Amino acid sequence: MEPRKERVVITVMGANKPGILAGIATSIAEAGASVEDVSQKILQDYFALMMIVDITSANCSFEDFQNRVTTVAERLSSKAFIQHEDVFKFQHRL
Amino acid sequence: MLYSLEEIIETVSAVGVSTFDIRTITCGINILSCADSDVKKCAQKVYDKVSRVAADLVPTANKLAKKYGVPIVNKRVSVTPVALLASSFDTPTALPIAEALDKAAKELGIDYVAGFSALVQKGISRGDQILMNSIADALCSTERVCSSVNIGSSQAGINMDAVYRMAEIIKEAAERTKDTGGSACTKLVVFCNAVEDNPFIAGSFLGTGETEAVLNIGISGPGVVRAALESAGPELDMGSLSELIKKISFKITRTGELIGREASKMMKLPFGIIDLSLAPTPAQGDSISDILELMGLERTGCHGTTAALAMLNDAVKKGGIMAATYAGGLSGAFIPLTEDTGMCRAAEEGALNIQKLEAMTCVCSVGLDMVTIPGDTSVDIIAGIIADEAAIGMVNHKTTACRLIPVPGKKPGDYIDFGGLLGGGPIIEVGRHSPGVFVKRGGRIPAPIHSFKN
Numbered sequence: 001m002e003p004r005k006e007r008v009v010i011t012v013m014g015a016n017k018p019g020i021l022a023g024i025a026t027s028i029a030e031a032g033a034s035v036e037d038v039s040q041k042i043l044q045d046y047f048a049l050m051m052i053v054d055i056t057s058a059n060c061s062f063e064d065f066q067n068r069v070t071t072v073a074e075r076l077s078s079k080a081f082i083q084h085e086d087v088f089k090f091q092h093r094l
Numbered sequence: 095m096l097y098s099l100e101e102i103i104e105t106v107s108a109v110g111v112s113t114f115d116i117r118t119i120t121c122g123i124n125i126l127s128c129a130d131s132d133v134k135k136c137a138q139k140v141y142d143k144v145s146r147v148a149a150d151l152v153p154t155a156n157k158l159a160k161k162y163g164v165p166i167v168n169k170r171v172s173v174t175p176v177a178l179l180a181s182s183f184d185t186p187t188a189l190p191i192a193e194a195l196d197k198a199a200k201e202l203g204i205d206y207v208a209g210f211s212a213l214v215q216k217g218i219s220r221g222d223q224i225l226m227n228s229i230a231d232a233l234c235s236t237e238r239v240c241s242s243v244n245i246g247s248s249q250a251g252i253n254m255d256a257v258y259r260m261a262e263i264i265k266e267a268a269e270r271t272k273d274t275g276g277s278a279c280t281k282l283v284v285f286c287n288a289v290e291d292n293p294f295i296a297g298s299f300l301g302t303g304e305t306e307a308v309l310n311i312g313i314s315g316p317g318v319v320r321a322a323l324e325s326a327g328p329e330l331d332m333g334s335l336s337e338l339i340k341k342i343s344f345k346i347t348r349t350g351e352l353i354g355r356e357a358s359k360m361m362k363l364p365f366g367i368i369d370l371s372l373a374p375t376p377a378q379g380d381s382i383s384d385i386l387e388l389m390g391l392e393r394t395g396c397h398g399t400t401a402a403l404a405m406l407n408d409a410v411k412k413g414g415i416m417a418a419t420y421a422g423g424l425s426g427a428f429i430p431l432t433e434d435t436g437m438c439r440a441a442e443e444g445a446l447n448i449q450k451l452e453a454m455t456c457v458c459s460v461g462l463d464m465v466t467i468p469g470d471t472s473v474d475i476i477a478g479i480i481a482d483e484a485a486i487g488m489v490n491h492k493t494t495a496c497r498l499i500p501v502p503g504k505k506p507g508d509y510i511d512f513g514g515l516l517g518g519g520p521i522i523e524v525g526r527h528s529p530g531v532f533v534k535r536g537g538r539i540p541a542p543i544h545s546f547k548n
Contacts, residue, residue: 009097011106037095050102052095062161081106083163085096090348092101 006056007036007085010069014078016047024049024080027072032059047078052085104345109164113317113380114346116353117373118168119155120293121148122300122308122366125173125209133183137190140179144171144198144207147307147363152203154360158353166353167314167375167515168205171195172298177212180228181221188225192232192239199238206281208240208298213288215250216538218259226259230266233278240296246286246484248491252539254481260284261477261533264498268469272502275510279499280464284480286487286494291367292423297460297495308366309357310423313350313414314373317380318342319406323388335389336409343370343413351418367422370414371459372406374434376517382406382427383436394436395446403427404457424493426459432499432512432519433464442520448479456486461495466510466521469502476500478529481539489542 037052066082073080108114128139155166180188199207212222246252268276283297290301293310350368358365383394389402407427440446455461480496487494501510504521511518
């Protein structure tokens with residue numbers, strides 16, 4: 001049986017500026033995690049990015065991964081929320 | 095996407111914007127194995143057991159809060175009613191047990207530890223007497239210990255000797271902490287029909303029908319319900335309004351279920367129950383009163399408030415029950431006064447008085463909670479208030495309680511602030527005619543007839 005995937009949902013919000021998606025994606029790649037889905041929107045001057053990322057094969061712990069991505073987001077003047085997928089599954093799927 | 099943008103935004107903003115949190119993860123610990131006739135030896139055993147069983151509670155809660163992005167506000171411990179241990183003490187005080195619990199809680203970073211309790215609905219045993227005589231000492235000399243006493247039940251009636259004794263203890267505890275507005279009373283609950291698995295403080299204890307150790311979860315979420323009602327507007331009819339509240343209640347309870355299951359795995363302790371509650375905090379917007387006013391009341395306390403609260407309470411339970419494997423505890427909307435800024439505003443403006451509060455407790459959880467009353471309120475009147483509240487619980491087969499704070503030196507209209515989650519609020523007026531003869535008759539109000547319901 002295929003082992004259960006460990007996925008996280010990343011939400012990044014902030015003022016729009018070049019390089020946010022690239023910066024976040026790079027930190028995910030460096031952690032050895034893989035992006036499964038991305039959606040990005042610009043609303044007036046605000047930037048909203050949502051990603052579903054598989055961290056099953058990541059080279060770091062969940063906490064480390066959270067810290068790395070939030071640090072990159074802060075450097076880009078944005079705020080990132082990294083939550084385990086289960087909280088979305090429990091709230092929105094029966 | 096696997097989840098729609100709306101779903102993701104809803105989950106993220108519940109915490110960020112609408113102050114959603116898990117109010118408490120409470121580790122219930124059976125301490126009957128610590129029995130000893132020497133209270134000091136018993137206290138050492140209690141300290142050892144609580145320190146061992148709850149050692150991982152705070153790190154586990156912090157880890158889960160980070161993983162799921164949902165704050166877990168309080169980490170608490172409840173123990174078997176200490177009166178059961180006190181029955182074998184050869185000295186007439188249980189204070190060392192409270193001190194041991196307080197020490198263990200401080201060292202583990204636990205916010206409150208509860209279960210300095212006695213169940214005296216039918217009679218007061220020697221152990222109960224020792225415990226009750228130690229309550230004021232325990233509350234005044236410890237920081238995190240909470241106490242509760244069950245003085246009535248639908249099966250046994252109301253023990254009026256215990257009611258009067260508790261009124262005396264409330265008054266004493268308030269006087270002895272007059273420098274902090276009678277703050278000892280914020281840690282003392284008088285119950286009718288107390289439950290064995292309540293995770294909420296101050297009335298938590300682990301009943302004797304429970305297992306060796308267990309994790310119970312109390313959820314929160316008035317802010318999330320408020321946000322949904324705000325966006326829904328005033329056009330919804332009652333059925334649709336109830337549906338909306340049920341859906342939100344389902345989602346917030348599901349989050350509690352997830353946290354409970356994961357914490358249970360990590361700590362290798364059974365997951366007991368989720369308490370399906372809406373628990374307000376003094377934070378702006380995290381108010382039950384705000385929800386009632388959004389339902390269409392000009393001010394909480396106006397005519398219609400009891401009906402609105404009944405609907406809210408019922409919808410919360412209906413939505414939550416399907417989300418939880420096991421529901422329990424007090425389960426309902428809490429209406430504390432000082433912990434809810436909307437309730438305080440309603441009281442300050444004269445819309446909400448103690449009579450209306452009492453009526454509201456007939457249809458929700460859990461009673462006259464954190465109600466600040468004048469410091470000169472007599473023991474007789476406090477006993478009368480407790481007896482009334484207990485009668486509501488006894489006749490209606492529900493849990494009711496009093497957490498009354500007669501604030502020394504304060505009069506109606508004055509204000510008191512306890513700080514933190516306890517909040518602050520106006521002193522509200524109580525009746526001034528004396529029930530003295532009635533409450534001092536003693537004995538027990540017989541259990542009510544459970545048929546011919548009218």
